[in-house]
Amino acid sequence: MQISWNWLNEYCRIPLSPEEAAARLTVTGCEVEDIHRPCEALRDLKVARIERLAAHPERPDLFVADLDTGGGQSRCVTAARNLKSGDWVPYGGPGSVIADGTVLGRRDFDSIVSEGMMLSAEEIGLPGIADEFGILRLPQGFSAGEDLVKALKLDDCILEVSITPNRGDLLSLIGLARECLGVIPGSSLKPADMGGPSIGGNWPLPWDGLCLEDPGCPLYGLSLAPSVRIEPSPMRTRIRLAFSGVRSINNVVDATNLVMLVTGQPLHAFDLDRLPAREITVRGAKEGERFTTLDSREHVLTDADLLITSGGVPVALAGIMGGENSEITADTKSVAFESAYFEPLRVSRTARRLGMGTEASYRFSRGVDPSRVLPTLSFLSNYLLGETGQRVEKEVRVARTRTWEKRRVALTRKKLHRVLLWDNMKEASSFLERLGLKEVGGSEERLEFEIPTARADLSIEEDLIEEVGRVRGYELVPSRIPPLLRGNGKVGDEVEAHRRIRITAMSRGYLEVVTYSFIHPRWTEWLRIPESDPRCHGFPLANPISQDQSVMRTTLLPGLLQALQTNIRSGWKDPIRLFEVGRVFLPAEKEGDEHREILRMAGIAWNGRDRRGLYDNSMKDDLLSVKADVLSLCQSRGLVPEFCAGREPFGHIGQTARIALDGEPSGYLMSLKPGILRELEIPGPLFAFEVDIESMLPDRGFRFGQVVRFPAVYRDISLIASLGTTVASVEQEIRALGGPLLRGAVLFDVYQGKGIPEGTRSLAFSLAYGDPSRTLRDQEVDEVHDALRRNLAEKGFILR
Template sequence: MKVSMNWLKEYVNLDPDYKKLEEAFNLKSQEVAGLEKLVDIEGLVVGYVLTCEKHPEADKLHVTTVDVSDEVLQIICGAPNVAAGQKVIVSKVGVVLPGDFKIKKAKIRGIESNGMICSLEELGVKEFDPEETGIYVLGEDAVIGEDPLKYLNLDDSVLELDLTANRPDLLSMEGVGYDAACMLDLEIQTKKHTYEKRKEENNFSVYTDTKDCKAYYAQVIDHITVKPSPSWLKARLMAAGVRPINNVVDISNYVMLEYGQPLHAFDYNRIESDTIIVRHAKTGEKIVTLDGQNRDLLEYDLVITDGKKPIALAGVMGGYDTEVEPDTTKVLLESAYFDPTCIRKTSRRLDLKSEASSRFEKGVDPNKLIKAMEYATQLFVELAGGEVVGDYSFFDNTQKDPTRIDITLEKLNSVTGHTFTISEVESILKRLYFDYHKQGDLFKIDVPTRRQNFYGYQDIVEEIVRIYGYDRIPTTIPATPTTGYLTKKQRLRRTIREYFVNNNFNETITYSLVTQKEAVEFDQLTADTVVIMNPLNKEKDTLRHSLLPSLLNILQYNQSRKIDNIFLFELGRGYHNGYEREWLSGLMTGVYTSTLWQGKKEVSDFYLLKGLLESLLVKLHLEDYEIKKASEPLPTMHPGMTADLYINKQYIGYLGKLHPQKEMDLGINKTFVFELDYDKLAELYEPNLVMQPVPKYPSVSRDLALVVDRDLEAQAIIDQVIFAGKKTLKDVSIFDLYQGDKIEPDKKSIALSLVLQNPEKTLESSEVDQIIERILKHLDKTLNAKIR
């Protein structure tokens, strides 16, 4: 809402320094978006053109002498309409026009020019008189040497308020006046409107058959002349950000801005009956609206009809066929109350948001229906020469009584945590112009209808606190006895984040919405995508199942910016019909660590990734895990380099290398990825630790080199060693792998390091030999493994 300061001054006696008002709105009402002059130009004067001659050197220029009261200036003017005897707007040397255009002394084709005669366009207010071409000529009554902006009523400042949806009262100047008066503790001056009317029978009638039109007033006004509005009216509209059109349209808009009640004027002679019926549209009905669009109507749309066909889309837009034209002489003026939800539905569906619809959909003040119509009628008489044809026709079922709300002082104090006194509350209610009755500490408050959306004591608390001042409310901390903690799942996220960050990985957060194709790529569950009905665009119309496509996009992005060594991880959800699953996903590519001058570097590969994930599991005490060759690797994965991870025999996810085709498609280097089910991981994470005694007796290490079939998996050997080693075997690890000419081509050699320990006593070397013998026999029997 743009608030003209000159207009507001009609309601309250404002301090000329508007800063106080601005601060009051900011801290007690609505955020101020700006406080600016309507025309921000200093030093314009009214000048009188004494002489006007053709420039001897240029056909299109004139040399003028202009009386500006304290001096006579010679000014070169290029406008075709300049003439001696005109009163004009003069920018003297030094004045700065919009666009940072500073007027300087100049020589134009050899003749000195000491200023500029201005057009409205040059002042940035073309819409004040769009017909005008060239310089703007002021009226005879303009006083030479005075401020032309004042003469044109353009010497105004505009306070722009960002309104919240709960304050439709501030969509009217009167409402702004009440709020300003209350905040600044000033008196409010309200207005009264009167006019003469022709004493004759009004045979126009209005009806409705729906509850969605609670009131309809219609006033017929005859003998009007459609013409431009006077400058004060145009200036007010411009300050409010509304473009002046002609007196009929301008009066409706002006009164709407004054009282928040939208009005509509029909060309009376184009209404084909003497009856208005407001009803819901019928299926298949159409209307051509003011903007020339043919609109298909639905049953919930409210329409104004002439008894047969719609002539306006109620509260949203007038009809083309009954529009006021330049030759209109008789109008029907409408002031009505339409159901907010109805208006909102229609204006949203047709994407027709107007000043009128935005007021109706928030609920207008039923006590302004008549006042607004009377004021507009008065203006039609004054500004359009109209004659009022008898009384208005109407029906009105609106609730015009104030809303009664009770609140006790105790309630107010217990909600705010501040101790208000009775007299403080009374003083604020008086400033709000809310009537009330007091019974002890109970206030029975009558909230006037200009303040819609009051339902209970919380609305009263809100009013009292904002006027009293939030800065005067104390600061305390809730006494509520609760304990604060993170759940196991929430703490685990942090542990995992720290782990990856400490191991070179960068955490990412990516969009949940992806393309339909990306949504199901790397999908481990079901292909039932969740699709957005009204997407922003095709790139983001489906919720993802896997995080990997997003991570690969980021890899691609960074690789194309010459970053080759990339390690990413993300914790985020995948979305399916009816459930969401949190994933821990990541990828690695390039050199992981290096000291190149020592000739050492570690490049991303399967075993590096596997080791990182295994170490994470060890850290989380999830040591009962298995990593097996993937039985059914995803088509985007390398079938020979992908493994499934099981913890406590439950499938958790997979790790492996991307399919070479996928790498080629994306144009990326060798990339290793993983995606684990975080929900399951968190469920299995149960670190219930009990101290184990530190062994008292030393352990013994033995190394074994075995020759086995080439395609035998290392895990099988380890499993059998563990089986045969029984309790005494504490650890087994692989420290060498050999395949080559020194052994048979279908064999490989694997070197194992075994650690043996007896918690009860020191192992004798003969015992160790016995155990090793047992293990070797077992390996020979089960795996045909021979000692090398």
């Protein structure tokens, strides 16, 4: 909201500079975001009178004006066509400066020299005050040579104020004036002239009545200007509106806006002759009812919307915007002014649904002061008569279905002290009184206050404590670390697990990334995830910003692949590994259950492309190097994963492993399908893993091994197994059959080819035998080893 500093000072004298006042307002909760001076650049501009105006002798498109500039005469050439002799105009002589910083000089227009120029509204920095095309014509009443900035009171500054949604009362000059009184010491209030109107029906034309059918409008007042002349507003009004960021329309509409800026009460003007009937009824809209607002937009309404109707025909969307059918036009002769109270919820809901945030709906949504609804009509009538000479009938018509009691709220010493560690009740009371609250009784320990109707935000004791705290200043509250520590200094399992995992991943060369939780819906298709897979059923957003981010992810893989694509597209060629820890979102497992949010870790490793490097070949990742990463990541949390051959819809058929933790299926390790790589334009191969880490969260501690003091004795064993037999199963057999002395088995050779039957491979293990209490003799070892060989042979392995 834009606030004219000079205008504000007409309602509250503030003994500070605008900057100082802005700083104080900001700290006390009414944030001043910016201060600017629209006419700051102007220098040496004057008011001048056109003595003579003649056509330029050579140029038919130009005029020559002789000006009385007070101390002398000046001649100006202009192209403007709206001038005549005797007009008063703003004038800048040679050396003066206009709004955009241009220094004016003398200019030759076909042998006639223009000394400076007459100015348009834009050239003095206020394009909004123009009421016609051309040079700005000033009202009578100035003297030639008068300083323009002083004459028009342009030496103003504008505070750009941001009002929090609870403080609807600050959306007006008198509200802000009260706030300034409350928070700026030494300021004094100059109350607005707001006498109550006389209520009655003595109008010079027939009127059938006001009817409130909907509780959404409990108070409605109407005043009448029976014969108006529609014309531009006076200069002063136009300047004030321009400084407040409001466009000037005509004297009647401007009056409603200007009065709203002062009192915070939105008004609406109806062309009385265009109302379908001489009556107003406020009612709820009918479902599907149509209405065209004065911005020419047609709306389809619901029964939650509130309408002003006349003769059964809607004429305004209550509290938001009037209708095209009764809008003020250049031909309007008589005007009815509406001032009403509309329920904030009703207005905000409709305004939001229809996307119609207007100055009026903004104020009604935040709640206007019900006690100001009718006085605003007398303020309007005073303004219209005083500033524009338009007469308004003395009596206003009013319909009312509710009255407002002033709320009472108590402040206790105990709670005040608890929050602020300060409890001077007398001082607290004086802070509140300056804000317009009234102490109405109580004791030293508990004071009761009457709350002005404008302050709908004050309803409980904590609200009063806030008022006292902010006015007194939060800088006066001491700062202390709260006593009674209740934590034990542990970060907890989830944080700890996440930390170990991320540090492990980073030390294995992974870059930690965070990608969006929502993805493109087609990822399931790109990854070939079938309907039957729960990962195919991510939650779609009802109102996404873009399709790219419209479905909640069910796997971390798309985010990582997308990040890789982004890198590749921007020219990244080096090998890269990315990892992420985050949640995926899956539908409930059975009807009625909650959705599932599962914490996962995932990583991808890509070997780069077309990149020269010293160790390229020896450093390339493959499925097994990434398997080592998965192993380390799990081990960092005390878990050893099991890997077995498996399938993933997006996994290379021959290079996909299922990962189990504690025997529970927990994820996959795979090389991405070559077909998918081609479609994603990722030069392969690409290895990826994704593991649920919920089971890794609890701290399992760590079990240390037994100290080995007697060396092991080593024997090798080499056997031939069918290609379908996994190394893990062979190793398992060896361990099972090796007896208690077998300490370990390490695979050291895999051979397949010449000398070995087709469909088989040779596996060679180095076996370690040992006893914890002594060194084994060769003979003992030979016996055990031979037994193992026999047993393996019995199981069908061919021993070499």
